Amino acid sequence: MALILSIETATACCSVALSNKNELIGFKEESSPNIHASSLTVFIENILSTAGLSASDLDAVAVSMGPGSYTGLRIGISTAKGLCYALNKPLIAVNTLKAMAKGFKDDNLAIDGSALLCPMIDARRMEVFTAIYDQDLNEVLQTNASIINESSFADVLTNHKVMFFGNGAEKCKNTLQSTNAVFVNESYNSARYIAPLAYEKYLQQSFENVAYFEPFYLKDFVGTQSKK
DSSP states (O other), X not given: OOEEEEEEOSSSEEEEEEXXXXXXXXXXXXXXXXXXXXXXXXXXXXXXXHTTOOGGGOSEEEEEOOSSOHHHHHHHHHHHHHHHHHHTOOEEEXXXXXXXXXXXXXXXXXXXXXXXXXXEEXXXXXXXXXXXEOTTOOEEEEEEEEEOOXXXXXXXXXXXXXXXXXXXXXXXXXXXXXXXXXXXXXXXXXXXXXXXXXXXXXXXXXXXXXTTOOOOOSSOXXXXXXXX
16 A cells, blocks of 8 residues: 655645556645645545545655745645654655646547657746756756746757646746647646556655755745735
């Protein structure tokens, strides 16, 4: 048995999944701004209770490590670390963009096998957190913060169809005009997609140091000053 609780809070989606090996036992999620602090622990309690389990039954806790929302990541990772510390369970971290690519691939099995996958998370204005993966989830373009313009991804789009998705993709639709650029109106931010990647890491015993692990913010937090 490998009972893993997975947490995804990198965007507006607050999501929790419970899995045993590669079998999804249940999940609970809601997409709404600023609900992570009030809803995450409630979702965790609910999903464990529904499965007739307690937190002590878990074998590991997995969390979306970023990039993404500064506040969302901080809440999700703090919660995961708290559980691991209290229960003496291993912590597994999964790249948020890679989990999105996994979700897209699993939900779109019929796409052209040579197409590349480009998850995008909105980073305000015309900037996105992004990466490009092939369909085996090998990284073609490493995770980065990119300001999108007409020449973005030009080299890749010349030779490959690229599937763009995530909450940052829509604002790029009118800028990336290549016929090889395909935009999908779905975010694929969900703990359901964290779970299978977490199980792979569990088998590899690829765990994080609970005391020192930090979110993958990718860029420094920039606060805004109240106008009041």
